[in-house]
Amino acid sequence: MDMNGSHLIPASRDAVWAALNDPLVLKICIPGCDSLEKTSDTEMVAAVTSKIGPVKAKFKGAVTLENINPPESYTIRGEGKGGVAGFAKGGANVRLQEDSEGTILTYEAQAQVGGKLAQLGSRLIDSTARKMADDFFTKFSEIVASDSASRSGSDAQTGATATAGSAVDAELDPGVAEEAKRIAIDDAEHAVEDRIHKVEENIEAAAERNAFGGPMVWGLIALGALIVVLALAS
Numbered sequence: 001m002d003m004n005g006s007h008l009i010p011a012s013r014d015a016v017w018a019a020l021n022d023p024l025v026l027k028i029c030i031p032g033c034d035s036l037e038k039t040s041d042t043e044m045v046a047a048v049t050s051k052i053g054p055v056k057a058k059f060k061g062a063v064t065l066e067n068i069n070p071p072e073s074y075t076i077r078g079e080g081k082g083g084v085a086g087f088a089k090g091g092a093n094v095r096l097q098e099d100s101e102g103t104i105l106t107y108e109a110q111a112q113v114g115g116k117l118a119q120l121g122s123r124l125i126d127s128t129a130r131k132m133a134d135d136f137f138t139k140f141s142e143i144v145a146s147d148s149a150s151r152s153g154s155d156a157q158t159g160a161t162a163t164a165g166s167a168v169d170a171e172l173d174p175g176v177a178e179e180a181k182r183i184a185i186d187d188a189e190h191a192v193e194d195r196i197h198k199v200e201e202n203i204e205a206a207a208e209r210n211a212f213g214g215p216m217v218w219g220l221i222a223l224g225a226l227i228v229v230l231a232l233a234s
Helices: 013-020 023-029 115-120 122-171 174-208 211-233
Strands: 002-009 033-040 043-052 055-069 073-081 087-099 102-114
Touching: 002 122, 013 023, 013 087, 013 102, 013 122, 023 033, 023 122, 043 122, 055 087, 055 115, 087 115, 102 115, 102 122, 115 122
Parallel strands: none
Antiparallel strands: 002 102, 033 043, 043 055, 055 073, 073 087, 087 102
16 A cells, blocks of 8 residues: 655744654544654654554554654654454654745655555555544644744744843943932932921920820830831831
């Protein structure tokens, strides 16, 4: 069985290449994938549950990457066994080409099947394989495009923040900053003086009325009040 196709993915070639080598992304995108583990830089093991016509089986197999030329192309080869359902093995050449709208992924695949799968007929096997490929690339494109957009948005926000910060720093002349600091200190001192005068007036008025223990008590309260006011002002 031979199969080929091409898909436009709205993301950079580097992003697509990274996703093609990410076991988590592949596991999410492969229809019926139960597990996918990367055992080395060029090898993976997987378990996939698939239904082709009346035959449903769980395939376990290994995948090897060859002729690796990042981020442009590689060859993927694999073989899976599904018990009495049969086996499948084959390979595919995958190529990534930069495009003004993203990345064009093209593939040329060859596969062989045996056991009960071989008895189903090439037409059913071909249609099922093409549907699985379409499902894979649809999901793959969504994930890679979404991740790429999120990264671009984050980078843009970071850049804008940094630019704004630089602009503020550039506009803030050292002399202006020193003058602003002096004005702030003067305003704070005036505020403290106003609070002190207000407290003194209240204390004197209360002392004249001998309220709450007379002048001695109010003297202590005045001292405490002044300390609090100064603390607040600082």
